[in-house]
Amino acid sequence: MRPSLSNKPYFFVRNSRIHGRGVFAAKNIAKGTRVTEYVGERISHAEADRRHGGKADDDNHTFLFTVTSRSVIDGGNGGNDARWINHSCDPNCESVIEKSRVFVEAVRDIPKGEELCYDYMIERDPNDPPGMDQVFGCRCGAANCRGTMLVDPAPPARKAKAKSKTKAKTKTKTKAKAKAKTKAKTKTKAKAKAKVKTKVSAGKPSRR
Numbered sequence: 508m509r510p511s512l513s514n515k516p517y518f519f520v521r522n523s524r525i526h527g528r529g530v531f532a533a534k535n536i537a538k539g540t541r542v543t544e545y546v547g548e549r550i551s552h553a554e555a556d557r558r559h560g561g562k563a564d565d566d567n568h569t570f571l572f573t574v575t576s577r578s579v580i581d582g583g584n585g586g587n588d589a590r591w592i593n594h595s596c597d598p599n600c601e602s603v604i605e606k607s608r609v610f611v612e613a614v615r616d617i618p619k620g621e622e623l624c625y626d627y628m629i630e631r632d633p634n635d636p637p638g639m640d641q642v643f644g645c646r647c648g649a650a651n652c653r654g655t656m657l658v659d660p661a662p663p664a665r666k667a668k669a670k671s672k673t674k675a676k677t678k679t680k681t682k683a684k685a686k687a688k689t690k691a692k693t694k695t696k697a698k699a700k701a702k703v704k705t706k707v708s709a710g711k712p713s714r715r
């Protein structure tokens with residue numbers, strides 16, 4: 508599939524089978540295409556907690572995207588259509604963090620009309636109350652659906668690697684499957700959609 512030469516936008520927003528509104532390919536999108544950037548107000552984790560910590564425990568609806576250990580993007584404030592992209596356990600896109608900006612890129616060729624998704628990979632936290640897997644339940648419908656948007660935290664090996672406090676980008680990681688060909692590659696894969704301490708917030712917005 509060749510990248511389209513038209514200037515037509517890559518996607519449009521409409522209701523999704525997965526959840527609420529979703530983002531769909533407006534034309535064929537080639538693997539590797541940078542589809543959009545996840546934008547919004549840049550806030551601290553403390554501010555994210557303050558904004559969304561008061562919500563009921565079973566409410567996971569926010570537009571927060573964790574960028575680093577220090578910053579979160581609130582797509583609910585100054586955000587774009589990227590905030591409507593749903594989670595899938597078998598996604599056709601991935602989120603990529605580059606110089607503290609978040610981009611959504613196609614990981615395979617996506618035919619026109621298909622819903623765009625990426626794996627939110629929200630990390631479980633030892634302090635999570637019970638039932639968090641259900642609060643963040645997944646209905647993506649993929650054959651390999653794990654039933655939740657949560658994942659176990661990165662293995663200790665990775666943390667050991669990121670020992671140097673000053674240097675470590677503690678909150679980003681390179682996906683295991685990523686080709687480690689070029690070490691110097693500055694691109695790191697976005698690990699998580701919204702891992703806010705209170706865990707009441709995640710990628711998906713609230714809407715009916």
Ligand SMILES: [Zn+2]
Pocket residue numbers: 595596597645646647648649651652653654655
């Ligand atoms: Zn799923």
